[in-house]
Amino acid sequence: xxxxxxxxxxxxxxxxxxxxxxxxxxxxxxxxxxxxxxxxxxxxxxxxxxxxxxxxxxxxxxxxxxxxxxxxxxxxxxxxxxxxxxxxxxxxxxxxxxxxxxxxxxxxxxxxxxxxxxxxxxxxxxxxxxxxxxxxxxxxxxxxxxxxxxxxxxxxxxxxxxxxxxxxxxxxxxxxxxxxxxxxxxxxxxxxxxxxxxxxxxx
Ligand SMILES: [Fe+2]
Numbered sequence: 001x002x003x004x005x006x007x008x009x010x011x012x013x014x015x016x017x018x019x020x021x022x023x024x025x026x027x028x029x030x031x032x033x034x035x036x037x038x039x040x041x042x043x044x045x046x047x048x049x050x051x052x053x054x055x056x057x058x059x060x061x062x063x064x065x066x067x068x069x070x071x072x073x074x075x076x077x078x079x080x081x082x083x084x085x086x087x088x089x090x091x092x093x094x095x096x097x098x099x100x101x102x103x104x105x106x107x108x109x110x111x112x113x114x115x116x117x118x119x120x121x122x123x124x125x126x127x128x129x130x131x132x133x134x135x136x137x138x139x140x141x142x143x144x145x146x147x148x149x150x151x152x153x154x155x156x157x158x159x160x161x162x163x164x165x166x167x168x169x170x171x172x173x174x175x176x177x178x179x180x181x182x183x184x185x186x187x188x189x190x191x192x193x194x195x196x197x198x199x200x201x202x203x
Contacts, residue, residue, distance in 0.1 A: 001049065001050060001203060002040045002044075003036050003039060003040055003053055003074060003201070003203055004036070004203065005028070005032055005033050005036050006078050006081065006201070006202055008024065008028055008081050009081055009082055009085075010084075010085065010086040011086070012024045012025065012028075014086035015084055015086065015183050017168065017179065018084075018168070018176070018179030018180050018182065018183050019084070019164075019165075019168060019179075019180065019183070020167065020168050022167055022168075023164070023165070023167045023168055026163065026167070027077075027159075027163055027164060028077070028081065031077070031163055032073075032074070032077040032078075035070045035071075035073040035074040035077065036074050038066075038070040039053075039056065039067065039070045039071045039074050042064075042066065042067045042070065043056060043067070048060075048067075052200065052201070052203065053071060053074060053075050053147075053200075053201040053203065054075070054147055054148055054198070054200060054201065056071045057071045057072050057075060057145060057147050057148045058148035060072075061148060068143070069142070069143040070143075072143045072144060072145040072147065073143040074201070075145055075147045075201050076125055076143070076145050076147070076157060076159070077159070078201045078202070079147075079154065079157050079199060079201075080125075080157050080158070080159050082185060082188045082199075083156040083157050083158065083184060083185055083188060083189075084180065084183045084184060084185055085183060085184070085185035085187070085188070086183075089185050089186045089187035089188070090186055090187065091106070091186040091187075091189065091190050092187075092190035092193070092194065094190070094193060094194065095155075095186065095189060095190045095193050098130075098134075098135050098193070099135065102134055102135040102136075103135065106186075109128070109135075110181040110184075112137055113126060113128065113137060113158065113177070113181060114174065114177040114178060114181060116137050116139060117158055117160055117173065117177045118173055118174045118177060120139050120160050122141070122142075123141070123142050123160065123161045123162075124139055124140055124141045124142060124144070124160045124161070125139065125140045125144075125145070125157050125158065125159060125160055126138070126139050126157070126158050126160060127139070127140070127146055127154050127155075127156065127157045127158075128154070128155045128156040128157075128189065129146055129152050129153060129154045129155055130152070130153045130155065130193060131151060131152045131153075132151070135155075136152075138152070138154075146198070147198060147201075153192060153193070153196065153197065153198055154192065154198060154199065155188075155189040155192045155193055156184055156185070156188070156189045156192075158177065158180055160173065164176065
């Protein structure tokens with residue numbers, strides 16, 4: 001099947017000033033679209049054509065770097081759009097108690113996310129995930145993803161590529177992280193936690 005560029009789950013102005021409509025027009029309309037198009041082109045007429053995006057990522061990991069990068073980036077961006085929300089959302093009681101246990105408080109978690117995101121070298125992603133029953137902050141480099149990794153359930157992700165923030169915050173990644181921290185979709189994270197299995201890209 002061919003994969004579709006999923007719609008943004010909010011208006012393109014909804015995340016301003018953390019993430020502007022102009023950034024989203026390029027990031028969603030150009031970057032994400034290009035990853036989807038390249039994935040579709042690479043799988044057309046191959047054994048991968050009928051697979052889910054998660055299956056394509058798993059099959060390409062370690063064997064086809066080009067397809068891996070494009071399919072993983074397609075998934076990561078879909079997950080990232082949902083990781084932010086226009087309105088303030090709140091964590092479920094289950095998620096709240098895990099955050100308190102593992103990070104002290106929501107503010108403590110946000111600080112750690114910002115610290116790890118700011119310290120990440122070059123392109124990549126910073127994730128909130130569940131591993132071994134505990135919340136953990138993970139980093140992946142370039143297009144790498146948690147989508148196909150066993151034993152880890154991603155709850156939220158923040159894009160650390162410059163294309164995510166350069167138009168709005170120039171080189172100030174910490175300013176972007178602080179702003180995006182205020183837009184995180186705790187209700188999406190709670191759904192991912194409650195499901196207990198990794199989110200699936202809607203085809
Ligand atoms: Fe991106």
